[in-house]
Structures are given as structure tokens and as C-alpha cells.
Amino acid sequence: MSRKASLSGFHEWLPAERLVELHVQDTLRRVFELHGFANIETRAVETLGTLLRKGEIDKEVYAVSRLQGEAPEKAEDTNRLALHFDLTVPFARYVTENAGHLAFPFRRYQIQKVWRGERPQEGRAREFTQADIDVVGEGTLPFRYDVDVALVMAEALSELPIGDFTIRINNRKLAEGFYRGVGLNDTAGVLRCIDKLEKIGEDEVARLLREEIGATDEQAQKALALARIRTEDPSFVDQVRALDVHDELLEEGLSELAEVIGQLHRRMPGRAVADLSIARGLDYYTGTVYETMLDGHEQLGSICSGGRYDSLATKGNRTFPGVGLSIGVTRLVMRMLSQQMAEASRSVPTAVYVALTQDEDWETALDTAALLRSRGVAAEVAVRAEKFGKQIKYADRRGIPYVWFTSINDGVPNHEVKDIRSGEQVAADPHTWAPAAEDLAPTVSAPTSDIN
Amino acid sequence: MSRKASLSGFHEWLPAERLVELHVQDTLRRVFELHGFANIETRAVETLGTLLRKGEIDKEVYAVSRLQGEAPEKAEDTNRLALHFDLTVPFARYVTENAGHLAFPFRRYQIQKVWRGERPQEGRAREFTQADIDVVGEGTLPFRYDVDVALVMAEALSELPIGDFTIRINNRKLAEGFYRGVGLNDTAGVLRCIDKLEKIGEDEVARLLREEIGATDEQAQKALALARIRTEDPSFVDQVRALDVHDELLEEGLSELAEVIGQLHRRMPGRAVADLSIARGLDYYTGTVYETMLDGHEQLGSICSGGRYDSLATKGNRTFPGVGLSIGVTRLVMRMLSQQMAEASRSVPTAVYVALTQDEDWETALDTAALLRSRGVAAEVAVRAEKFGKQIKYADRRGIPYVWFTSINDGVPNHEVKDIRSGEQVAADPHTWAPAAEDLAPTVSAPTSDIN
Numbered sequence: 001m002s003r004k005a006s007l008s009g010f011h012e013w014l015p016a017e018r019l020v021e022l023h024v025q026d027t028l029r030r031v032f033e034l035h036g037f038a039n040i041e042t043r044a045v046e047t048l049g050t051l052l053r054k055g056e057i058d059k060e061v062y063a064v065s066r067l068q069g070e071a072p073e074k075a076e077d078t079n080r081l082a083l084h085f086d087l088t089v090p091f092a093r094y095v096t097e098n099a100g101h102l103a104f105p106f107r108r109y110q111i112q113k114v115w116r117g118e119r120p121q122e123g124r125a126r127e128f129t130q131a132d133i134d135v136v137g138e139g140t141l142p143f144r145y146d147v148d149v150a151l152v153m154a155e156a157l158s159e160l161p162i163g164d165f166t167i168r169i170n171n172r173k174l175a176e177g178f179y180r181g182v183g184l185n186d187t188a189g190v191l192r193c194i195d196k197l198e199k200i201g202e203d204e205v206a207r208l209l210r211e212e213i214g215a216t217d218e219q220a221q222k223a224l225a226l227a228r229i230r231t232e233d234p235s236f237v238d239q240v241r242a243l244d245v246h247d248e249l250l251e252e253g254l255s256e257l258a259e260v261i262g263q264l265h266r267r268m269p270g271r272a273v274a275d276l277s278i279a280r281g282l283d284y285y286t287g288t289v290y291e292t293m294l295d296g297h298e299q300l301g302s303i304c305s306g307g308r309y310d311s312l313a314t315k316g317n318r319t320f321p322g323v324g325l326s327i328g329v330t331r332l333v334m335r336m337l338s339q340q341m342a343e344a345s346r347s348v349p350t351a352v353y354v355a356l357t358q359d360e361d362w363e364t365a366l367d368t369a370a371l372l373r374s375r376g377v378a379a380e381v382a383v384r385a386e387k388f389g390k391q392i393k394y395a396d397r398r399g400i401p402y403v404w405f406t407s408i409n410d411g412v413p414n415h416e417v418k419d420i421r422s423g424e425q426v427a428a429d430p431h432t433w434a435p436a437a438e439d440l441a442p443t444v445s446a447p448t449s450d451i452n
Numbered sequence: 453m454s455r456k457a458s459l460s461g462f463h464e465w466l467p468a469e470r471l472v473e474l475h476v477q478d479t480l481r482r483v484f485e486l487h488g489f490a491n492i493e494t495r496a497v498e499t500l501g502t503l504l505r506k507g508e509i510d511k512e513v514y515a516v517s518r519l520q521g522e523a524p525e526k527a528e529d530t531n532r533l534a535l536h537f538d539l540t541v542p543f544a545r546y547v548t549e550n551a552g553h554l555a556f557p558f559r560r561y562q563i564q565k566v567w568r569g570e571r572p573q574e575g576r577a578r579e580f581t582q583a584d585i586d587v588v589g590e591g592t593l594p595f596r597y598d599v600d601v602a603l604v605m606a607e608a609l610s611e612l613p614i615g616d617f618t619i620r621i622n623n624r625k626l627a628e629g630f631y632r633g634v635g636l637n638d639t640a641g642v643l644r645c646i647d648k649l650e651k652i653g654e655d656e657v658a659r660l661l662r663e664e665i666g667a668t669d670e671q672a673q674k675a676l677a678l679a680r681i682r683t684e685d686p687s688f689v690d691q692v693r694a695l696d697v698h699d700e701l702l703e704e705g706l707s708e709l710a711e712v713i714g715q716l717h718r719r720m721p722g723r724a725v726a727d728l729s730i731a732r733g734l735d736y737y738t739g740t741v742y743e744t745m746l747d748g749h750e751q752l753g754s755i756c757s758g759g760r761y762d763s764l765a766t767k768g769n770r771t772f773p774g775v776g777l778s779i780g781v782t783r784l785v786m787r788m789l790s791q792q793m794a795e796a797s798r799s800v801p802t803a804v805y806v807a808l809t810q811d812e813d814w815e816t817a818l819d820t821a822a823l824l825r826s827r828g829v830a831a832e833v834a835v836r837a838e839k840f841g842k843q844i845k846y847a848d849r850r851g852i853p854y855v856w857f858t859s860i861n862d863g864v865p866n867h868e869v870k871d872i873r874s875g876e877q878v879a880a881d882p883h884t885w886a887p888a889a890e891d892l893a894p895t896v897s898a899p900t901s902d903i904n
Contacts, residue, residue, distance in 0.1 A: 006549050007495065007533075014553050015490040015560070022491060033893075034825045036802035036832035036852075038467040039474060043459065043579055044496070044565065048519075061519040066569035067500075067534065081459075082519065097458050101466050103850045107800075107832070108467070113496065117518035127495055144814065144835035151818075267818070348559075350488035362596065366603075366719070373486045380488035380559070383596035398555045441485075 009118060009126030011330065016347035021129075021333045023342070023444035024160055025111055028131045028327065031156040032109040035148075037133050040108050042090035044115075049078030050093050051085065060085055060116045062126075083115040087132045087326065092313035095136055095320050104138040104320075105145065111329070125330055134324030136312055141321040143256055146288040146308055147263045153304055153325045154268040157292065161342040161446050162332065164295040167304070168275035169260055171288050174253025175226070175276070178240070181247035182222045189213045194227050195279035227277035233265045234258040236274040253287075260288060286310040290325055294335065303332050345443045346399030349378045351435050352417070353395040354404040356385040364406055364413055371430040372404075377440065379404075392420055401439045404428070461570060461578030463782065468799035473581075473785045475794070475896035476612055477563055480583045480779065483608040484561040487600075489585050492560050494542035496567075501530030502545050503537065512537055512568040514578075535567040539584045539778065544765035547588055547772050556590040556772075557597065563781070577782055586776030588764055593773040595708055598740040598760055599715045605756055605777045606720040609744065613794040613898050614784065616747040619756070620727035621712055623740050626705025627678070627728070630692070633699035634674045641665045646679050647731035679729035685717045686710040688726040705739075712740060738762040742777055746787065755784050797895045798851030801830045803887050804869070805847040806856040808837040816858055816865055823882040824856075829892065831856075844872055853891045856880070 005011050013021060029039070045064055062083040084090045087110045095102065111131040118124040133152060135145045150167060157165050175194075176187040184190050193208045200208075202224050209220040222243060229239045237254050257274055264272035280289045285307035292304035304327045312322030336342045352372055354365045362383070369379040380400070382391055388405070395403050405416045405425075417433060418425040434440070457463050465473060481491070497516055514535040536542045539562045547554065563583040570576040585604060587597045602619060609617050627646075628639040636642050645660040652660075654676050661672040674695060681691045689706050709726055716724035732741045737759030744756035756779045764774030788794045804824055806817045814835070821831040832852070834843055840857070847855050857868045857877075869885060870877040886892070 003550070003553070006545075007497070007499070010495040010497065012495055012546060012550075013492065014550060015492055018490075018492050033801035034828070034830045036800055036830055038470075038800050040465065040467055040470050042464055043462040044567070045459070045462065045579070047459070062516050063519045064514050064516055064535070067513045067515045068569075083516070093458075094464065098455070098464075098466060101455070103846075115496070117520075127497070142835040148833070148835070263818075267822075348488055348490050349485035366715075370719075376486070378486045378488055381600070383594040383600070394555075 009124060011125060011127070011334070013333075014347070016344045017333075017337055019344035019347065019442050020336060020342050020444050021329065023344075024329055024333055024336075025129075025131065027159050028111065028156050028329075029109070031152065031159060032133055035107075035152045035155075037107045037109040037152075040091075040094065040110055041112055042084070042087070042094050042110065044083055044113070045081045046084050046090055046093065047078060048080045048082055051082055051089060052078070053089070060118060062115050062117045085116045086114055087112060087130050088134070088312075088324070091132070091134060091136075092320070092322075096313045096315040099138070099315060099318070099320070104136065105141060106136050107133070108136075109133045125334075128328065128330035131327040131329050132306075132324060134312070134322050136320050136322035136324075138318065138320060141323065143259070143287075146256065146323050147260050149306070149323055149325055150260055150264055150272065150288075150290060151267060153290075153292075153327070154264060154271045157304065157327075158268065158271065160332075161444065162294060162336060163341065165271065165292055165303070166295060167264070167272040167290055167292045168278050169257065169264075169272055169288065169290050170274070170276055170278035171253040171257040171260075172285055172307075173249045173287055174240070174257055175279070177247040177250030177253055178226050178243075178245050179223060181245035181250055182219050184209075184213060184215055184219055184223065186213050190215075190223055191279040194223065194277060197227060197277050229276040230273055231261070232270065232273050234262045234274075236261070236276065240276070256287060280305065280307065284309065288323065294332075297335060297339075300331065300335055303328055303335075340447055342444050343447045345438070345445075346401070347442070348398050348400060349441060350380045350398070350400045351377050351439055351441070352379040352402045352404050353391070353398075353400045354379055354381045354406075355388065355391040356382040357405065357407055358385045361385070361406065361408060364408065368404060368406060368413075368415070368430045372433075375434065377434060392418070396420055402435055404430075461576060463577060463579070463786070465785075466799070468796045469785075469789055471796035471799065471894050472788060472794050472896050473781065475796075476781055476785055476788075477581075477583070479611050480563065480608050480781075481561070483604065483611060484585055487559075487604045487607075489559045489561040489604075492543075492546065492562055493564055494536070494539070494546050494562065496535055496565070497533045498536050498542055498545065499530060500532045500534050503534055503541060504530070505541070512570060514567050514569045537568050538566055539564060539582050540586070540764075540776070543584070543586060543588075544772070544774075548765045548767040551590070551767060551770070551772070557587050557593060558589075559585070559587050561585045577786075580780065580782035583779040583781050584758075584776060586764070586774050588772050588774035588776075590770065590772060593775065595711070595739075598708065598775050599712050601758070601775055601777055602712055602716055602724065602740075602742060603719060605742075605744075605779070606716060606723045609756060609779075610720065610723065612784075613896065614746060614788060615793065617723065617744055617755070618747060619716070619724040619742055619744045620730050621709065621716075621724055621740065621742050622726070622728055622730035623705040623709040623712075624737055624759075625701045625739055626692075626709055627731070629699040629702030629705055630678050630695075630697050631675060633697035633702055634671050636661075636665060636667055636671055636675065638665050642667075642675055643731045646675065646729060649679060649729050681728040682725050683713070684722065684725050686714045686726075688713070688728065692728070708739060732757065732759065736761065740775065746784075749787060749791070752783065752787055755780050755787075792899050794896050795899045797890075797897075798853070799894070800850050800852060801893060802832045802850070802852045803829050803891055803893070804831040804854045804856050805843070805850075805852045806831055806833045806858075807840065807843040808834040809857065809859055810837045813837070813858065813860060816860065820856060820858060820865075820867070820882045824885075827886065829886060844870070848872055854887055856882075 064081045206220040209215040261274045287308035289307040291302035306325030308323040313320040372379040417428040516533045658672040661667040739760035741759040743754035758777030760775040765772040824831040869880040
């Protein structure tokens with residue numbers, strides 16, 4: 001993270017950093033698969049028509065064109081190709097194209113790069129990896145999947161070396177029903193104002209509500225009172241009831257949010273709060289909305305967000321509702337690395353470096369390495385006989401924990417292995433020897449604290 | 453594979469097909485790591501200047517530009533961005549940029565998508581995945597790494613369900629030395645002609661050598677005699693010697709190729725041949741060259757190619773020689789699927805579908821699933837109590853092998869699990885029950901033969 005990207009916004013990891021990212025991806029994959037999510041990948045490019053379907057995002061899109069294309073492409077051509085900027089839009093297209101081959105509800109995860117043409121001076125990533133889970137139904141999708149996906153993400157995040165986090169959950173029905181109940185019918189407008197709470201504070205939001213939405217002082221205060229409610233268990237329901245607002249949609253939202261929070265509180269205590277200020281203004285959610293803060297790193301923004309769409313996709317008169325969450329893997333890994341939250345125990349997979357006593361022993365060394373690998377021990381073979389000190393130094397510089405020495409007397413090989421950290425050297429049989437379990441492969445964890 | 457891509461040249465897999473691709477990628481990763489290769493990823497975009505460094509490939513490149521960029525970008529601007537078309541050029545750039553942070557010889561693998569703006573009518577993939585291994589040195593790179601990378605790829609490919617394959621190996625020094633030895637000094641020109649052997653045959657190549665290179669009939673016949681040599685062991689050396697051509701570079705090439713073929717013959721018998729017709733005309737190799745044919749699928753072209761570069765990259769007066777191979781993962785997987793060489797045992801990770809007897813039992817069902825997952829058994833939970841027949845049908849349609857039933861009598865849950873393929877239903881304890889090992893996760897293998 002101390003290195004500067006050679007192309008602004010396009011980060012590349014060194015091998016040891018990449019191991020941290022791989023650990024995150026592998027952990028997510030394992031948890032997602034344990035919960036029955038199947039993996040897919042979608043192509044990197046979509047037509048502009050597909051990308052713009054959800055709204056105005058054209059400013060952030062990277063267009064793609066053949067360098068020697070027949071004719072210059074027109075900006076407004078919806079058949080023009082561009083790199084996807086998230087995984088939700090491509091997934092919706094994939095579902096409609098392949099609906100006949102999928103079994104619904106369809107559970108999928110997707111871990112891929114996305115691209116956004118952000119202005120470089122903002123210092124934001126232009127290429128980054130997202131990890132998404134979604135459940136999508138045909139026609140209907142029972143509400144319990146809103147609980148399901150939140151439990152899966154809470155479990156996945158809690159297996160990463162990122163410390164504590166808080167999934168903040170709200171419900172659009174609850175918010176919209178409440179605003180309607182107090183007589184504010186421009187619910188989208190109210191959400192837009194509430195979305196600015198953290199940035200501009202209560203007084204300014206109250207002013208916006210009065211000036212832009214035409215709210216009375218009492219209405220603005222009710223909306224702010226709702227946004228103040230935050231509980232780890234379903235007790236938020238009583239707090240909302242105490243505000244004495246009545247609406248059918250509000251009741252539906254209260255009951256849905258109570259079920260999500262109730263289950264998370266029971267199964268993943270301390271991982272989620274009902275936070276009635278969460279608006280996620282620009283996204284077109286229709287029920288549950290989620291965002292996730294890393295405790296102590298709130299200024300990083302949400303690392304895992306999502307929600308329920310009544311209509312993730314449509315095809316003719318078929319509707320595909322969905323609910324899902326997306327982790328910003330790159331954003332998370334950048335923070336993990338810059339804050340030393342996690343590090344790899346070494347930068348190479350190699351556990352054993354098989355040294356050479358003389359150049360002619362290469363055959364024997366290859367045999368030794370093959371025996372080690374056949375039992376899952378990653379091994380590399382020296383290609384030149386050099387002084388042992390030099391060979392040990394080479395292994396040390398790369399973080400390889402063991403060096404293997406073989407001397408051949410009267411055609412009989414004599415094997416020894418040295419732990420170069422402790423210096424301990426012992427006789428060993430390549431048919432049976434194994435390193436300590438923690439040395440078998442690089443591991444990723446929080447760094448051991450430095451005495452300095 | 454029966455489905456048509458909605459965007460020509462951009463293939464997307466259904467979940468069961470993706471499992472075959474994932475199996476290929478996971479297998480390659482495991483073998484590469486056992487041999488000490490570290491993973492990296494490079495950004496998807498490079499500047500045109502970097503991409504064009506190696507030669508004329510501009511016709512196949514996809515340029516990338518911000519849709520709302522400040523000014524239209526000029527075609528000739530070398531700072532313009534484009535998608536990478538292979539993983540070698542980006543890796544060379546990565547090595548020069550990060551040389552100070554890498555330990556040489558640096559062993560890396562890279563599995564990523566690449567893009568080529570091929571004309572759609574050619575029916576070729578425009579987006580595909582490559583899996584590369586390279587060893588790169590600083591200043592020098594001992595020849596034995598040419599043997600090393602070939603052994604790694606032979607082992608990796610032999611672990612895939614793709615049947616037999618043949619790595620064809622040649623050596624540029626051998627070929628160039630031989631041509632020089634017979635008096636043909638335009639060695640690149642001879643290589644270009646020899647490269648056409650499979651397409652146009654010996655007579656036409658002889659004509660080309662005479663007309664384009666100015667070869668005498670005898671010189672042309674010598675060049676063709678060399679190209680006819682093909683042996684699985686180092687006996688090709690004697691066959692070359694029998695042609696009575698003398699050159700220092702030829703000797704060097706003979707000795708190098710003999711070492712590669714000798715080791716492969718010894719350690720991976722039947723997987724490699726010295727094929728002295730291999731030219732790999734357009735690539736700038738300087739020693740060993742490799743290509744790989746799937747036996748019986750030769751018309752597919754090479755599925756794994758590469759070679760030695762004396763100068764993979766340079767930085768000031770530092771030179772980084774390298775040797776490596778690249779597998780065309782997408783090309784291979786397309787063939788595996790279209791020829792039914794491999795299939796997934798099911799399309800979802802789920803091993804157990806936990807059914808619901810009544811809606812109120814969801815809590816208990818979530819507990820059961822959590823217990824199964826804690827021991828690595830992938831489980832999904834029904835969200836609605838429906839007729840058992842309907843729940844079994846749902847599991848069956850998705851290929852989930854087991855359905856779990858829980859009835860609660862006087863608060864005591866009574867668990868049973870049904871193998872829906874055999875219909876066998878037995879009492880089971882969620883704390884201890886495990887599926888048959890082969891049912892734990894989807895497996896990928898050659899399909900069991902069909903009686904029809």
C-alpha cells in the first residue's frame with residue numbers, strides 16, 4: 001500500500017498482499033457455497049442499453065471499442081459496449097437470458113472485477129472486485145430470504161480478520177409508510193433528505209425537509225425522530241409505535257424488519273442493528289436495505305450493502321424479484337493492508353526449498369520434491385549447486401521456512417531438513433516428513449503484535 | 453454450449469458448466485502452488501504504448517475510454533487505455549514496476565480474463581481466460597527452468613479430465629543454428645515458412661523456401677528433413693546429427709532440447725515429444741518453444757503454449773529473462789463441454805435441503821442447517837412448509853441429493869434424512885450425520901457412459 005499505482009485508480013498487489021485478497025475471496029466462497037450459493041461469472045462488457053436501464057450512471061462508465069473498428073461509434077448508440085460497473089445489472093440480464101435453464105429461487109454468488117470511470121483526482125478505485133450473493137425468484141420470493149442473505153453475509157464477514165462490524169438494516173416499507181402516515185407523500189424526497197443526516201446533521205435536514213418537501217415543523221421532527229431509532233433487537237418496534245403514526249405499509253415494514261433483526265440478534269448477536277436512518281437513497285430498493293460499517297472505520301463507508309428489489313429483472317410479463325448483498329472486496333482489502341489488520345505468514349506457497357549439493361544431483365532433488373508434493377507439501381528445487389549459506393539466504397529472502405539437503409554417499413541419499421528460522425536441522429525421509437501444520441501453506445491473520 | 457452467446461464472442465456458462473471451469477482453475481492453482489508459484493493479478497487495462505511494445509497487434513485490441521471523457525481520444529495516443537490481450541505483456545510491466553519488491557527468480561501464476569477484438573464473423577472468443585506460469589530472473593535465468601515449467605504444466609494438464617495430450621517442444625537455437633549451418637541466414641523467414649507446414653504441406657513449403665528465402669533445392673530439403681523429426685526421447689539428437697549440419701548454436705539447442713525431452717520422458721512418459729517442426733512464428737522466443745495438442749482434437753489448435761524469452765522485460769540496463777507457458781482455459785473448457793469430456797455431478801453446492809413440516813419450524817430448520825454446515829456439509833433451508841412431495845421435487849430439480857425432515861413431538865425434534873435418488877430414508881442426528889464422501893460437494897469428471 002506504500003506503492004503508488006502506475007495508473008491512477010488501478011491497484012495491483014504484491015504477492016504477499018494478493019494472498020490477503022485471496023484469503024478473503026476463498027473464505028467468502030467457502031461460506032457462500034456452504035449456504036448453497038452457486039457460482040457464476042458474467043462477461044465484463046454489457047451494452048450501454050443494459051447498463052443505463054437502471055438510471056443515470058453514464059458519467060462513470062468505461063466504453064469499449066475495437067481500436068480498428070469500422071466506424072467511430074456514436075455516444076448515444078445503446079448497442080455500444082461498456083465495462084460493467086457492478087454485478088447486479090449483469091446478473092439481472094443473465095437471469096432473463098437463461099431463465100429457462102435455471103431453477104428458482106436461484107441462489108448465486110459472483111466474485112468479479114468491476115470498473116468505474118471515476119475522475120482520477122478523487123483518488124477512488126477505477127477497477128475493483130466485488131463479491132455478491134443474491135437469491136432471485138420467479139414471480140414471487142418469500143420474505144424469509146431477506147433474513148437468509150443477511151445471516152450468510154454476517155457469517156462470511158465474521159470469518160474474515162477484519163475485527164468487528166455492524167450491519168445496519170432498515171426497511172423502505174417502514175420508512176415510506178411512516179412518512180405517508182405523517183402526511184409526507186413525497187417519500188422519495190424525504191429519503192433523499194434523510195440520506196444526508198450523517199453529512200449535514202439534524203438541523204440542516206429539518207430545514208431541507210421544510211424547504212424542499214414542504215414539511216411542517218412537526219412532520220420534520222417526526223421524520224427525524226424515526227431516524228434516531230437504533231436497536232440491536234426488535235425493541236425498535238415499540239419505539240416506532242410510541243411515535244403514534246399509523247399506516248398499513250408501516251406495519252408491514254415493522255414486521256419484516258423485526259423478523260430480520262430478531263433472527264440476526266439470536267444467531268449473530270452484536271453483528272446487526274435496526275437503524276431507521278439508513279436510506280441508501282440512490283438505489284431502487286423496495287423493502288429491506290442493508291449497509292455495513294467496519295467498527296472504528298466508519299469513514300471508510302459501507303463495505304457490504306444491498307437490499308430487496310421487487311423486480312430485479314423482467315422478461316415479457318415475467319418478473320424476477322431478488323434480495324442480495326455485495327461486498328466491496330478491494331475497498332476492504334485496501335483497508336486491511338493499510339491498517340495492518342491482516343498479513344500473510346509468507347509471500348510464496350513454497351514450504352520446502354530443496355537445495356543442491358552438486359549440479360549432478362538435480363535428478364535426485366526433483367525426486368525428493370515430487371515425493372513431498374505427492375503429500376501436499378509445496379516444494380521448489382534449486383537449479384544450481386551453490387554454497388549452502390547462499391541457498392539458505394535465498395529461501396530466507398522468499399520466506400520459505402524449510403531447506404532440504406541431500407548428500408549422496410555410495411549412491412545412497414542421506415536426507416536432512418533445516419528449519420531456517422530456528423536453525424534446527426534433522427534427518428528426514430521424503431516419503432513421510434511433513435512440516436508443522438501452520439507451515440504447510442501461507443496463512444493470513446492479524447499480525448502478531450510488535451514489541452516496539 | 454447449445455446456447456448462443458447474447459453478445460458474439462462473449463461466452464457465459466450456466467452454473468453446472470461454470471463448475472467444470474472452476475474445477476479446471478482450482479486444479480491448476482493447486483498444482484502451480486505445489487510447485488511454489490505465487491499468484492498475482494494485473495489490472496485489466498494497459499496503455500497502448502505498453503501493449504504495442506511487442507509488435508503489431510493493434511487490430512485485435514479493445515480500447516477503453518470514459519464515456520463522458522473530456523475530449524475524444526486520438527487513436528495514435530500511446531497513453532490511451534486498452535484491455536490486455538494476454539497476460540505476458542502485463543506481467544512484464546508488473547515485473548519492471550515492482551522489481552524492487554520481488555525476489556528473483558520470481559515464480560508466478562496468473563489466471564485472468566483477456567480480451568481480443570476479433571471480428572465477430574470468425575466465431576472466435578473475444579473474452580477468454582488464460583492461466584499462465586512464468587519464472588523470471590534478473591540478469592540471467594538458468595536453463596533448467598525451461599525443464600521445470602514444462603514438468604509443471606505436464607503435471608497440471610494430466611490432472612484434468614481431458615484425456616491424453618502431447619506437449620510438442622522445439623528450440624529456436626536448434627532451428628536457427630541448423631538453418632545457418634545449411635547456409636540459410638534469413639532464419640526468421642525460414643521459420644515463417646516452416647510454420648505453414650501443417651496447413652500447406654511439404655511441397656508448398658519447399659516452393660516458398662525457394663521463392664521467398666532463395667533456398668536451393670538441397671537447402672529446402674534439409675530444412676524439411678529437420679522438420680520431419682519427432683521423438684519422445686532424446687534420440688532426435690542422432691537423427692539431427694545424421695543430417696550432417698554443423699553449427700555452434702545448433703549444438704547448444706540440441707543439448708537444451710535433449711535435457712527438456714529427457715526429463716519429460718523420464719518423469720511424464722508419453723506427454724511430450726521433441727517436434728522439430730514447431731516454429732510458433734509470430735512469438736519472439738529465443739530458445740525453448742512449447743505447444744500442446746489434445747490428442748484427437750488437433751484441429752482445436754494449441755491449448756498450452758509458451759517458450760523462453762532472453763528478455764521478457766527490461767528496465768534501464770537491467771534485463772529480466774523468462775520462461776513460461778499459458779493455458780487457454782476457455783478454449784479448453786469449451787471443448788470439454790461440447791465433447792462431453794467432463795461434467796459436474798450436480799449444479800449446486802448444496803448437499804442437503806432442509807424441508808419444513810410447518811412454517812413455525814423454520815427456527816429449528818435453521819439450527820439443523822447450521823449444525824450441518826459447521827461440519828462442512830452445504831445446506832439450504834426451505835422457507836415455506838409445502839407438501840413433502842413438492843419439497844422433494846424442488847431438491848430433485850436442483851440436483852440436491854438429500855432432503856432432511858424434522859417433526860417436532862412434544863418439543864422434541866425427530867430427524868430423518870432421505871437420499872432422494874434411492875428413496876432410502878433413515879433417522880439422523882444433525883450433530884453427527886454426514887453424506888457419502890462423493891456427495892459432499894459437486895465433483896467434476898468424465899460422464900458415466902450412456903447406454904444409448
